[in-house]
Amino acid sequence: MKHILPLILLILISLPVLAKDWTEYYFQFEIQDKSELEFLTDIISIAKVQGNVVWAFANDEEWQAFQQLNYHPQLLQKPGYGIEQPMRDVGDSFRDWxxxxxxxxxxxxxxxxxxxxxxxxxxxxxxxxxxxxxxxxxxxxxxxxxxxxxxxxxxxxxxxxxxxxxxxxxxxxxxxxxxxxxxxxxxxxxxxxxxxxxxxxxxxxxxxxxxxxxxxxxxxxxxxxxxxxxxxxxxxxxxxxxxxxxxxxxxxxxxxxxxxxxxxxxxxxxxxxxxxxxxxxxxxxxxxxxxxxxxxxxxxxxxxxxxxxxxxxxxxxxxxxxxxxxxxxxxxxxxxxxxxxxxxxxxxxxxxxxxxxxxxxxxxxxxxxxxxxNALYGLQGTVKDVYGNPLTATITVLGLDTVYSTAITDPACGDYIRMLLPGTYNVQISVNGYEPQTFNNIVITEGQKTTLNAVFGVIPPSQTIQLNAGWNLISFNIQPNNLNIESILSPVMGNVIQIKNIKESFHPGMDSHYNTITTLDITCGYWIKMHSSTSLYLEGTPIDPSTHSINLKTGWNLVPYYPENILSVISALQSITPYLQEVKYFNQVYIPESSNNSLTQMEPGKGYWIRVLQDCNLIYPAAKN
Missing domain, CATH: 3.40.630.10 (Zn peptidases)
Known part of the structure; x- marks a missing residue:
């Protein structure tokens, strides 16, 4: 018996909990005024109203409460009881409608x-x-x-x-x-x-x-x-x-x-x-x-x-x-x-x-x-940030919408639809943390879709530097918010063998006290050696070439290239023309007045060796709008 009782309890616990039995009442009655329904609807389940006749359902508690009121209901046969309907079972054709x-x-x-x-x-x-x-x-x-x-x-x-x-x-x-x-x-x-x-x-x-x-x-x-x-x-x-x-x-x-x-x-x-x-x-x-x-x-x-x-x-x-x-x-x-x-x-x-x-x-x-x-028409579109990520946004038809009627984007995809009658509307799209965007005179045509997409945010200045396997000469024309060299190189760190300028170096595999480069110096060019080809993406503050002077010492200097566009060597280095002796990029060379120069232009993302006669300041040409 001691073993049987727990077994019975286990079986009972494992069974589905069935609801208690209850009575369904289906009935009709008459009202004197439609306003009575506002009270009655919270007592019984009204199913249909036609004129002053009301058809309704009730469970036991609802029926008891309704009987306390001064109505004279007529009980009706419950709709679910009556003629047996033909049934089909598993295995029968489900297209027997x-x-x-x-x-x-x-x-x-x-x-x-x-x-x-x-x-x-x-x-x-x-x-x-x-x-x-x-x-x-x-x-x-x-x-x-x-x-x-x-x-x-x-x-x-x-x-x-x-x-x-x-x-x-x-x-x-x-x-x-x-x-x-x-x-x-x-x-x-x-x-x-x-x-x-x-x-x-x-x-x-x-x-x-x-x-x-x-x-x-x-x-x-x-x-x-x-x-x-x-x-x-x-x-x-x-x-x-x-x-x-x-x-x-x-x-x-x-x-x-x-x-x-x-x-x-x-x-x-x-x-x-x-x-x-x-x-x-x-x-x-x-x-x-x-x-x-x-x-x-x-x-x-x-x-x-x-x-x-x-x-x-x-x-x-x-x-x-x-x-x-x-x-x-x-x-x-x-x-x-x-x-x-x-x-x-x-x-x-x-x-x-x-x-x-x-x-x-x-x-x-x-x-x-x-x-x-109807879901194919109306005002439709997507709301995303500048990187293409979907945003949770509210789409408001100005002068029409209230809080419950606005359209909301699907946060998973950023898409929305605002179904509207044909007409011309002014629409505002709002995203928390951004200024709302307003679009005027949006035309909705019957049976057609009007597309309205919105992008929020500003793409921050960025630079992508292509890196080949082996040694690369690079430079930066933006200033990252975080100048820590490990932070800058973190997206490609597993691929970096060494980075160095004229005096300092950083080697990921060496103890930190051997690494003398800790922060980026945007006034320098850098050698960087990679295991394999990749690209380095950076965001930061743009560098205005015309206001960022680079101090050059007599002899060789490893310098960055600030302009965002490709320039000829002559145009790029016009500020130091009297002192310029030679420019190198790997095995490419530029020598003033030489007719056999293999280096003819300078490009963003690359670093260059420049030899000058005396100390001077290099100022690249201003960016063109």
């Missing part, structure tokens, strides 16, 4: 996409639900293993487990993109220029609440009995549901990506719902959102003219105008991540009959492609 996959078949199908299209698709398991099911994303891109300077776009579906049309539509979309890449130029353009992330099933515990083999019994909430679309951080109010494990998974995932355009797919109504959900204050880009939503609806209506007409004749609505919610992911992504996300309600049904799934695919697939294409 008239069936739902079992949970295991869904996971297998996602990984099959990556196996069948390894150059275009990767599957990411971003976390595990309360009941141990996977939250999966398909990443689709032409260089799928790389993170490129391309807009990241996101589709996610079925955050409410009983709203299954989006689930199947996203699976179909993944297959459509991958299978048509090689033949369809429109698909090629999307995949070649975007990083497309698709999560077909955001709430697998809700969808498979009745078991992994059927979507019958699906519930709106997660396994804990909470609406995931009421549990995200909210700027406008307190989320009505506590933070859930799935919410944390999605927010952690969002924090490691840079999504610029997103859509969240629901069911139970037919409408495109744009921000904000949590406040009546219009989004700065409300007109852009209306244009985006209208394009989606109008494209779908080319297939079915009656589609998305049951709530609004336009087919779209501002979220708060429909009904207020707090803790929705649409406002979370749009506010906190400077993304642009809408909620797309695909069908008036919740568990869409399998026989109708293909119809909804046909209504929506062109709209789905067109929605993604």
């Amino acid at each position: 008239y069936t739902y996959p079992t949970y295991d078949a869904y996971v297998a199908q996602m990984y099959a996409f990556a196996s069948n299209y390894p150059n275009l698709c990767q599957i990411y398991d971003i976390g595990t639900t309360i009941n141990g099911r996977k939250i999966l994303f398909a990443k689709i891109s032409d260089n799928v293993s790389l993170h490129e300077a391309e807009p990241e776009v996101q589709y996610s579906a079925t955050i409410h487990g009983d709203e299954t049309c989006g689930y199947m539509t996203m699976l179909h979309l993944i297959d459509y993109l991958l299978s048509n890449y090689s033949t369809n130029p429109r698909i090629q353009n999307l995949i070649n220029n975007l990083e497309i992330w698709i999560n077909p099933l955001a709430n697998p515990d809700g969808t498979y609440y009745g078991g992994n083999n059927s979507v019958s019994g699906a519930r709106r909430y997660n396994a804990n009995g909470y609406d995931l679309n009421r549990s995200f951080p909210d700027h406008w109010g307190t989320p009505s549901a506590p933070t859930q494990p799935e919410t944390t998974i999605f927010t952690n995932f969002a924090n490691t990506h840079h999504f610029v355009l997103s859509a969240n797919f629901h069911g139970g109504a037919e409408v495109v719902n744009y921000p904000w959900d949590g406040t009546y204050t219009p989004h700065i880009d409300e007109n852009w959102f209306i244009d985006l939503s209208a394009d989606y609806v109008n494209t779908a209506r080319q297939v079915n003219s009656g589609y998305m007409t049951s709530l609004y004749s336009t087919g779209y609505t501002n979220g708060a105008d429909w009904y207020i919610i707090h803790g929705g992911r649409q406002d979370y992504f749009t506010y906190f991540h400077h993304c642009r996300e809408v909620t797309i309600e695909l069908t008036n049904t919740y568990i869409t009959p399998a026989a109708q799934l293909e119809n909804y695919w046909n209504y929506n697939y062109n709209s789905l492609l067109g929605y993604l294409e």
Whole structure:
């Protein structure tokens, strides 16, 4: 018994922690005034409002709180219960779009996409639900293993487990993109220029609440009995549901990506719902959102003219105008991540009959492609420093943007996108530590990309000296900030055998007390011996040749060459013409008035031997602008 009890405890600890059982209530009731929804939305999960009729869901605690109010709800049959839907299992054709996959078949199908299209698709398991099911994303891109300077776009579906049309539509979309890449130029353009992330099933515990083999019994909430679309951080109010494990998974995932355009797919109504959900204050880009939503609806209506007409004749609505919610992911992504996300309600049904799934695919697939294409247009570019390193920058449309609507660069690549309606704008790009840059009269044209790149910082003066194997005669025309010889030579130190001038030397292999060169003297030329060819790169303060006099002693001097351009020996040394006897660079020689000079010009980075008749000052010609 002593051995059995610890074994039982170990088994219990190793099992997944299942959520407690809870009751789902689905009901409708009437309100007298729309203002009542602002209070009710924090008590129950409102699913749809039409006129004065409200459809809503509740768990046990929410239902108990609601019953204390002076309403007369009518309980309805829960959407997830009813007709069994045809299911397909692992091994069945996943292109049978008239069936739902079992949970295991869904996971297998996602990984099959990556196996069948390894150059275009990767599957990411971003976390595990309360009941141990996977939250999966398909990443689709032409260089799928790389993170490129391309807009990241996101589709996610079925955050409410009983709203299954989006689930199947996203699976179909993944297959459509991958299978048509090689033949369809429109698909090629999307995949070649975007990083497309698709999560077909955001709430697998809700969808498979009745078991992994059927979507019958699906519930709106997660396994804990909470609406995931009421549990995200909210700027406008307190989320009505506590933070859930799935919410944390999605927010952690969002924090490691840079999504610029997103859509969240629901069911139970037919409408495109744009921000904000949590406040009546219009989004700065409300007109852009209306244009985006209208394009989606109008494209779908080319297939079915009656589609998305049951709530609004336009087919779209501002979220708060429909009904207020707090803790929705649409406002979370749009506010906190400077993304642009809408909620797309695909069908008036919740568990869409399998026989109708293909119809909804046909209504929506062109709209789905067109929605993604918005990330190909607008104002786009990169923000980098002078060395090409990406910078974290804020792109502000002057006179339009507020803190939440600005575009932010992807810190990994420095790329950004600011989607805008056609027009002419003044744009400011800001980076911490630099003066902002303003660009006026930037023209945005519908259906086109306007490129605006910015570079911050000033390239410091630099000098690159080419070094050959063996001995080299060198000099410097900039003054490094740190004159320590070991610091200057550190990039090539492993290659240095010795460096010396007329009187002093430095040998890396010798004890320090034997090395008499400790700092660089820019008034000297140097011999440097290398194991192999390389180059030495330096940054520092430019040396003005005309103000830096070099004192020459009678006889031979090893001198630097300060000008940044090549000059003839006569022009370079005109200041000492009366005293000049000879100039040497290795076996090249210049002698005044000789007709057989092998050294005719002097070059930056090289050191020269100069012999003069008497002490004098060498001043090189001033640099030409």
